[in-house]
Structure formats: C-alpha cells, structure tokens
Amino acid sequence: MKKRIFTALAAALTLSGMVGHAVAAGIDDPRRDDYYKTFTGKTVAFVPVAMGIDLTEGWASVLKQQADALGMKFEVRDPHFSADAGAQVITSLISEKPDVLIVHNPDVNSYAKLLKRAEEAGIHVIQVNMRSNYNSDVYVGADWIAIGEAETQAVVDKCGAGTSGKVAILEGVPTSGSDSGMRKGAEHILNKHPEIKLVSDQGADWDAAKAHTIVSTVIQQNPDLCGVVGFWDVMDLGAAAAIKDSGKQIVLVTSGGGEQMACDNVEKGVFQEEIEYNVMQQGRDLADMVAMVLEDGQPAGKQKVVIYSPQTRLTKDTLHQGACWSAKSLPK
C-alpha cells in the first residue's frame, strides 16, 4: 500500500515536472534578434572576372541565397573579362559604399590600390580564388601552391622509373595569380625529382583550341612523353583531345572547380586525376566570411583572415555520387 502511494506520488511528480518542463522549453535566444538586425538592409557587392563561368555562377548562387535569407541586398557587377571595366566598377562602388565587397581579381596588380582605398573608405573587402597584392580583410580560395604541388606529384608518381620521365606543363596565362602559384608548387616537386625532365612549359590563354595545338606539337617532338600537368580543366579538354589523337597513353592531371564536367571526364579516363577546389564549399566559405566581418563589428582592414579551400583528389577510385556539382542545376 505504502509502495503504491509512493508510486502514485512519483508519477504525479514526474507529470508535474513534465508540465513544468514543457512550459520552460521555449527558451529565447538572446543573440538571435541582434543576429538578424546585423544583416538587415546591408549590401554585398560582387565583382567577378566575368559571370557565365561555372566558378562565378556557383559563388554568386550561394551568396544570393544567403542575402535573400538574411534580408541583404546582393549586387553583381560584371566587368566581363576587362580589368579596366572592373577598376571602374570598383571605383564607383567605393562611392556607393556597400558594406562588403567581394572581388575576384583578374591578376595580382590591377585592383590592388583600389582595394586598399575601398577598405580605407570602410568597405570590408573579401577576395576570392584569385588574390591581389593587397591583403584585404579576407581571402577565400584555393591554395594554388598546394594545388600545383598535388598535381605535379600525381604526374611524377606515374612517371617514375620505367618511363621516359618526360613531363610537360600547360599553363593558362603565366602572369595570373593562380598560374604563378601553381607554377611555384610544380617547381617544389620538380626540384625534388631530378629524374623528371620538364620538356615543355607553355601558356595556352585558357583556350582549349590552343591547348590542343601545343600539346600535339609537344607529343610530336617527344613521342615518349609521359605526363602533362594542366592548370585548368576547361582548357585541358584540348590537351586531352590531342592526347587522344596521338593514340598514346599519356597521363593528364588537371585542376578545377569540380563542375560535373570534371567528374564525367575523370570517369571516362580523359583526366587521370583532377585536384578539385569545390566551388559550392567556397561559396559557403564566402557566405560565412560575409557574416563574420559584419557581425564582428571591427572596422574594415583590421583583420587578415585567409581561408584556403579544401582540395579533393578526384580519380576513378575516389569518385562518388555528389563529388561534383552541376552548373545547370543552380537555382535561378
């Protein structure tokens, strides 16, 4: 009997406890209002090298979703491959004073002074994938030197003993921020491997047709060529076509933003390997950094944050569903 009363008491207590708990479950987050207030009405401007490339479309898509969700204004100003037009856009943005300016530099010099002026005017500057000589608040993007190292190492691994050891490097524009970095990375590896012979190092202007011409000439000249280190997957399709025409087994390793085209071609064996910097993840990093500089409240130019994008090796063995993203399926 005593036990029964005790059980009933316990049950009653538990119930009342539960009720009490249910009332207290809706705890307010004191930081939530401030969080949204920070972003409402803010403006984020994006100056890409050009829209219409898988990279820039991918980043812009993620940034636009963030801006829509947080009540910010997201503006894209497309200078369409012209550094002059880009400089004008940035100049006019400095007077329009957006809160955050995201810049994709065409080379290391063109915008350097302007970015400094923008930060002096109180605009947070985030640079993406192609850095300039001026270090602004944030750089988000590939670690080009590491990518150059990874690509060259992958080729060197396949072109060791038992092969000719002859390797070619196919650059886009050697003076660009990405290529000068990858070239440095390639040097690091080549210096460690004196048995590897660099037979050609040419620039193809990011153009697949030019890449085709260069690589076919190099193969004619070195019929025992073992491998090609390509600096951008879109251009390297031309190198791949030249290798296919020659009917030879030549290793081709490339790098790029991991668009579906890359996975398709790794699967088909057109590229033996792609070192991928995932554009969707870079977009997420950009969005996080936009939030960071706005929430942090420090004046522009005080921080020096670098976020290198994780790089993934795409090979036939590592390919999996969802390893790549599709430019076609981006939300409009």
Add this chain to the structure above:
Amino acid sequence: MFERISRASISQEKIVLLIAVLLFCVFSVSLKGFVSSGNLLTLLRSVSTLGILGIGMAFLVLGRGIDLAIVAIYSASAGWTLHLANGGVSIWLAMVLGYLLALTAGVLSGVLVAYVEIPALFATLGMAAFVFGFVRYALVPLYVVYMPASGASIAWIGGGFVFGVPVPILFFALIAVLGFLFLRFTKPGRFIYAIGDNFAAARISGAPVRPIIILQYAISATIAYLAGIITATAVSAMDTDVANSSMIYDIILVVVLGGIGLSGGRGGIRNVIVGTLLIGILLNGMTIMDIEYTLQNVIRSLILLIAIVIDSIINPRDEQIAQQGDI
C-alpha cells in the same frame, strides 16, 4: 615602267612566302623532328581553322568589305548547337538550327551593308557585339559549352583522320579549292572582284551589287559555322567568349599578310594559304623551342612588322592609285 615590273615580280605574297620558306628551312635544320611528317601534319592542323576563317574573311575583303562578326558567328552558332544538343535536341537538328542562326546573322550583316548602306566596318562591328550579346543573353547561359554524348556521331569532323591526315586539314583544302573555283570561274565570283575594284563601275555595268554583298556575308557565315563545328568537335567544347579575344585580328592578319589588300579587288585564296602557313610555321617552331609565352608574342609581332616593312619599302604606297578610305 620599272616600278610596274617590280610590282609584278616581288609582291607581298612572295615576300611572305619567302619568309615562310626561310623559316621552314631554318627550323628544319635547327629543330630535331620539325620536318617529320607527323609534325608537319600537326602544324597544318593547328592553323586549319584559322585558314578556313581566313578564306571566309577573304570573300569580304576582296569585295572591299570586312566581316568583324565572323568570330562571333563562329563561336555563338557552334556554341548554341552544343547547347541545344545538351538539352536533348538531336545533334543533326541542333546543327541545322545552329547553321540557320549563323546564316541569319550573316544575311543581316549583308542587308545592313548593302541596303541600309552602313559602312561594313561599323555594321559588322555592331553585328559582332549583337550576335555575342544576344546568344549569351537569350540562348547560351554559360560561356563554355561542352559536347554532349550524342555528339559522338559528329566527332570525326574535328577529330577524325583519313589515311592518317586529320580531317580539319582536308576541310581547309576543300574550302580552299571551292573558294578558288568560285572566285575564278563563277559569275558572282568575278562580280566580287569587280565590286572590290570599283564599286560604282560594277554597279553601272549592271552587276547586281547588293545581292552579291549579301551573298558574300552568307558565304562567310557558312564558312564560320563550319569552322566553329570543327573546333567544337576537335576539343569537345566551345568557348563562346573567343568572340571577345584577339582572334579576329589573327584572321585579318593572315588575309592581309598574304597580300590581299584591304582596298579590295586584289589577291585570292592563294594569299590566304601563304599567310596561314607563315603563322603556322612560326607557332609550331616556337612551341618546339619552348619559348616563353610573352616572348612568343614579341617574336610573332616582330616578324609580322618586318614583313609589312619590307613590303612598304619594295611597294611604296602610290598616291595616285590609293583610294580614299584605304585602311
């Protein structure tokens, strides 16, 4: 009298041919593997698209016109073809639609020049921007369009071989022969020369000058489309942004370098071939020598300047026959 003889005997075409032969000899001796049949085929193949577009441009320049839209038509129409095929349209239908786009752009340029009487320089400059802008805005969302799997049936156009010879070279040869026959033996072909030589005289003599101008642009657009499909199938992709590259200058260069005067009426397909060969030999030799990118640009422009300087010394500009509006 003396000047006339020298004009006939040492034309710019011959100077350029001479430089090309000289370079060829130097490279043959100094570069191992340069004269191998494999390398020579690579050399020809690498400039065949440029040569084909050069022939298309020559059709205009011979008639004292110019087509600055040729690269925009080349990249936009081939890019749209791939885009359509990517979207599930059968590759043949996509090719027909792509060609119609090219042809429409060409005919429009022709109408602007022939009937609205806008100078070709401005009409085609505007058309180039319009074609690129319209296609990018309304038809092809991304710059680079990839070849879909269904494109395998046309891959031979840019990537095939016949008896070991790459198909693009055969197309270059075919277009050159057809172009030669057309210009030499057909009435419209002769009219093009007549119009280039003296527009007013051609018109007064009863040549149908306006339809002929439209025909010229239609031909260059057709050739541009063929070249576009060759490039697209050769590298399994089309970069529509080449419309904004320096490619148009390269094309004008092979035409003018070979000796077709921008003042019209002089030259022929042979000149385009000579100009194309010089560029091909230069590019191939420099790639074999692994010359640095920036230096390559310097050397290329130097050789071209030298060719022009030699020509202007041997064939000085004649004030009496120079026409107003010569470039």
